[in-house]
Amino acid sequence: xxxxxxxxxxxxxxxxxxxxxxxxxxxxxxxxxxxxxxxxxxxxxxxxxxxxxxxxxxxxxxxxxxxxxxxxxxxxxxxxxxxxxxxxxxxxxxxxxxxxxxxxxxxxxxxxxxxxxxxxxxxxxxxxxxxxxxxxxxxxxxxxxxxxxxxxxxxxxxxx
Numbered sequence: 001x002x003x004x005x006x007x008x009x010x011x012x013x014x015x016x017x018x019x020x021x022x023x024x025x026x027x028x029x030x031x032x033x034x035x036x037x038x039x040x041x042x043x044x045x046x047x048x049x050x051x052x053x054x055x056x057x058x059x060x061x062x063x064x065x066x067x068x069x070x071x072x073x074x075x076x077x078x079x080x081x082x083x084x085x086x087x088x089x090x091x092x093x094x095x096x097x098x099x100x101x102x103x104x105x106x107x108x109x110x111x112x113x114x115x116x117x118x119x120x121x122x123x124x125x126x127x128x129x130x131x132x133x134x135x136x137x138x139x140x141x142x143x144x145x146x147x148x149x150x151x152x153x154x155x156x157x158x159x160x
Contacts, residue, residue: 038053048125056094072123073100110126
């Protein structure tokens with residue numbers, strides 16, 4: 001089932017949302033890309049997140065985590081195991097195929113850490129807004145302050 005959304009009304013009241021809307025539309029067009037490997041995304045704090053991927057059978061050196069601006073890529077490549085040909089499986093349920101999973105990251109979300117333990121790769125992320133972009137109080141000057149700061153007639157200020 002496909003649902004179409006019309007984001008046009010947002011353009012009339014929000015400036016600069018075109019990039020965000022492009023990401024939403026891309027995500028809606030391209031679902032998560034299958035179900036392998038299974039993963040969880042959880043919010044662990046006000047500006048903290050964790051992605052946990054179930055990677056049974058993968059060793060840490062067979063995994064690659066790459067952080068790019070606004071993108072996290074997790075890849076897994078199994079080394080060739082010659083003993084698999086010699087073994088007889090009655091049921092083979094562990095998917096040991098290579099994979100690549102991509103996660104779009106919002107602005108200022110950065111990868112802090114990645115840990116592989118007990119068949120689960122946990123990736124810690126945090127939203128770190130630069131100080132220059134955080135809200136700040138703007139001092140409101142009074143007319144008297146403005147008059148004191150204005151240059152006096154007849155006096156020339158020297159450049160520093």
